[in-house]
Amino acid sequence: MVRTFIVFAICIAQFSARAQKELCVGAYFTEEQGRSFLQGQVPQNTESWKQRAAEVQKHLTEGMEITVWPAIPAGKPVIHSKKVMDGYTVENVFFESLPGFYVTGNLYRPIKKQKSYAGILCPHGHGNNPEGRFREQTQKRCATLARMGAVVFVWDMIGQGDSRQCTHNLEKGLKLQTINSRRALEFLLSLPEIDSNRIAMTGESGGGTQTFMLTALDNRIKVAVPCVMVSAHFFGGCSCESGMPVHKKGSYQTTNAEIAALTAPRPMLLISNGSDWTKNNPEVEFPYLQKVYSLYGKQNSVELVHLPEEKHDYGPSKRKAMYLFMAKHLALDIQQVSDKTGNIDESKSAVLEQSQLEVFNNTHPLPANAVRGNDAVTKLLDY
Secondary structure, eight states, X not given: OHHHXXXXXXXXXXXXXXXXXXXXXXXXXXXXXXXXHHHHTOOSSHHHHHHHHHHXXXXXXXXXXXXXXXXXXXXXXXXXXXXXXSSEEEEEEEEEEETTEEEEEEEEEESSOOSOEEEEEOOOOSOXXXXXXXXXXXXXXXXXXXXXXXXXXXXXXXXXXXXXSSOTTOTTHHHHHHHHHHHHHHHHHHSTTEEEEXXXXXXXXXXXXXXXXXXXXXXXXXXXXXXXOOOSSOOOSSHHHHSSSSSXXXXXEOOHHHHHHTTTTSOEEEEEESSSTTTTTTTTHHHHHHHHHHTTTOGGGEEEEEETTOOSSOOHHHHHHHHHHHXXXXXXXXXXXXXXXXXXXXXXXXXOOHHHHOSOSSSSOOOTTOOOSHHHHHHHTOO
């Protein structure tokens, strides 16, 4: 947790130097301002909510400069270095999101044969030592979901892991990471065994931001679990979250809590704790989301697990809450990962060495057409 907050502090320090008037960075609102704003946005009826949701979605795409999604590059994904584990396999993957920019990650698949499989996107949050998808909490999450019967894909934030074609504090990092998230979704859906009606997404911290942002923009995601991120007063402290004007434009204003509400009426679980910007979820954000969901008659489709004594991570108790929610809504087999008393047993979910999970090596080098450097990557975003 300490390392994660250090990374956030570095992001904010680097980012604030270039922050503009219409960028809402970090704790842009006070807690009371966030509470007051959200209370003022409670929709009166379904029609008013649909109009507001369309407005929020419009400002998201315009603020990210993604009013038109880029074409999918023609090259096929490369999947290599299959590792057979206890009940699942792990493979190393890379594919293009833009011509010359590569998404890098790992694909976890169940060994047990099924007619079809749920697909789960697992973006990771900020943090290091080790970074991102190599962290224990990330590997445990992906492996356990695979043992429950889902096909799982985890990929690097830009500037982390194998994704070294630009730095993480790229000025338009939010745009690039959102494009990468959508390409990750399309990669998962391209696998013939995937059931397109059982697609979910879950991540913590900055991965939580990726989760509710993409879910707000793409209805192909059927279930969402943003962990330790949904807040009415905190907007994300990194350029990959609040580095483009998606929250404010002139008289227009929104918050991450309202963006997360665009998930309705699809099932969503909030996971919060008592030590970060999600500490008010039981009194502020969750009641608001319940009111939005109630417009669809789906109040029970949004849930909250609040852990007041815990901190900012995707630790075991947070993962347990997510596993149970995913099992319920994706028809996964929770018994594959629980003992006789109902406790989650992650002991068969291995934590591999970084060298085993890295995508690029002597056999599979970074492709020759890969662009390098922030300026070159930024030019790709001006498609």
